[in-house]
Amino acid sequence: MGESRHVSAGCAGARARASTPLRSAHAPPADPPTTPSAAARRSRRYLKVVDRHENQLVSAYVTPGGYRFMLLHESRNEEGIRAFFQEAHELLLKAALNPFHVPHGRIEAREFDGRIKGLARRYLGFKGE
16 A cells, blocks of 8 residues: 555644644555456456457457557457467466566567467467468
């Protein structure tokens, strides 16, 4: 939570002090009384079809860290696309946790590329290399 400071206020003619906590300006707001479940938070990351390009659809997924995945595809396979994005997100996390990875830098590992292509074959019917 945010850092809190205490302000002491003196009473006239008395040595009594009242301590009043103040929230700093940069502190995050309190959590709402009901927080969404993990499944609800995950479903908000997958934005489904966000655009069209020529005869193809564009689906998007945004990670909590701000990475954006975009997928150009021809058919509506919502469950396959969702599963692809979720597993690609897990691969991204593993790559980002590598101590040699530059934060928000490009991932150029051939193994990462191969695993993404494997996910595309499994969930999206990708027939490429």
